[in-house]
Amino acid sequence: MKAEVITVGTELLMGYTLDTHSNFLSQECAVLGIPVHFHTSVDDDRDRLYQTFQLAKARSELVIVCGGLGPTLDDLTKETLAEFLGVELVQDPAAFEALQSAFAGRSIPMTDNNLKQTYVFPSGTVFLNSRGTAPGLAVTSEGITYILLPGPPGEMIPMFEGQIREFILSLIPSRRVIISHPLSFFGIGESLLEDKLKDLIQSETSPAIATYAEEAGVVLRITAKAESVNEAQEQIEWIRQEILHRVGEFCFSEKKEALEEVVLSIMRDRKQTVSMAESCTGGFLTYLLTTVPGSSQAVLGGVVTYTNEIKERMTKVSADTLQKYGAISGETATEMAEHTRDQFQSDFAISVTGLAGPTPSEGKPVGEVWIAIATKNSKTEVYRHMIRGQRKRIQLLAAKYALFHLWQRLKKG
Secondary structure: OOEEEEEEOHHHHHOOOOOOHHHHHHHHHHHOOOOEEEEEEEOOOHHHHHHHHHHHHHHOOEEEEEOOOOOOOOOOHHHHHHHHHOOOOEEOHHHHHHHHHHHHOOOOOOOHHHHHHHEEOOOOEEEOOOOOOOOEEEEEEOOEEEEEEOOOHHHHHHHHHHHHHHHHHHHOOOOOEEEEEEEEEOOOOHHHHHHHOHHHHHOOOOOEEEEEEEOOEEEEEEEEEEOOHHHHHHHHHHHHHHHHHHHHHHEEEOOOOOHHHHHHHHHHHHOOOEEEEEOOOOOHHHHHHHOOOOHHHOEEEEEEOOOHHHHHHHHOOOHHHHHHHOOOOHHHHHHHHHHHHHHHOOOEEEEEEEOOOOOOEOOEOOOEEEEEEEEOOOOOEEEEEEOOOOHHHHHHHHHHHHHHHHHHHHHOO
C-alpha cells in the first residue's frame, strides 16, 4: 500500500505555520509498514485542491489529508473531495449531537456555519473529535482510501492515536501484529547515536530501528512485526537490551516522556525538592518544570538573576568572583546554586548562567553555558556546554541540559 500526505492551509504556504503533520504521519505510517511517497501542501483554493486530489488518485492507495474541515468559508477539504468523488454529503446525527454538546459548555452561541462540520460521506467512516468540533472522516472510492483529519495538532494527533491507527491497520490485507517501543535520549546527537547503533539499524531482520531528531533530544523507535504479541515483544526485548547496553546512559525514558516529567516523577517518589537560579534561560527551566502536573510537590521556586547586580543581591555571588571570573563561569554558577539551595532549603538547587546571544560578552562566545547543581552535604557539580544556534534554541537546550544533569544526579541516588 502506497500512501501520501496532503496538508491544506494558506498559512502553510505563507510560512506562518510549520507543517509538523507530514512528519508525524509519515513516521506513524512507517511503523505500520506503509511507505509514504509524497508530501503536498496546498492553499485554501478549491481548484488547486481538486488538482491535488487528481494527482493523489493517480499515484497512491492511501491519501491522508490534514486541515480544512472547520466551519469557515475557506475550509474546503471535505466539500472539494465530495465534488471530486461525485458524492453528496449528508448530515450525521452523531456528529450533530457531538457539536451541540461541545457548544453547550461554552459561553458563546453556536453559529449556523458550524453545522457544515456535521456533514459526512454517506458511505464513509466518521471519527468523532474529543478535542474539537470537526470530526475526522474516511471514505473509499475506486480502491483508494481518503482519510481527512482536523488541522490543529492537539486534535489530529489524539484522533490518530485513538482511532485512525486502528482503522489503517484494518485496511492491510495480511494483518500482522505490529508493536513499537520508544526510547528517548538526550546528551547524544542523532548522528552519534546512529553511529553507535549502525549495525543494528542496518540489519534487515525484524525489528526495525529508526531515529527521529526532536527539538531537544532524539527518539529511537523499535518496531517489530510478528504473528503474535508475545513474539513481537520478544523481538523488541533483545535489541532493547543491546541498545541500553551501548548507550543507556543517555536514555531517560521508554514512555515518550519529557525530561522534566521524568525528573519530577523521581523527585516526587523520593519526596525531594528543587529550586532554581537562572540567568540566560530567563526562567525557562522553572517554566518547564511547572508545566508538569503535580510539580508543586517538588518545585519550591526560583529566581531570575539576569544582571550582575541581581546576582550579587539575590544569589550572593561575590563581587570578587564576578570581577575575576565573570558572570559566565563555573565559579559564578556554583555560588548561585549553593546560595539558592540555602535560601530555599531544597534538596537540590540548579543554576544556569551563560550567553544566549546575539553577541559575545566578557570575551566569551555565544552559546557558552555553565550549569551547577548544589546538594546538601555534597560537592557542587559544575558542567560547561557550548550550544550552537539561535537565542531561543540556546535557552531551550540550556534548560534541558540542566534537567539532564539533575536526572543523572538522581540516578546516582
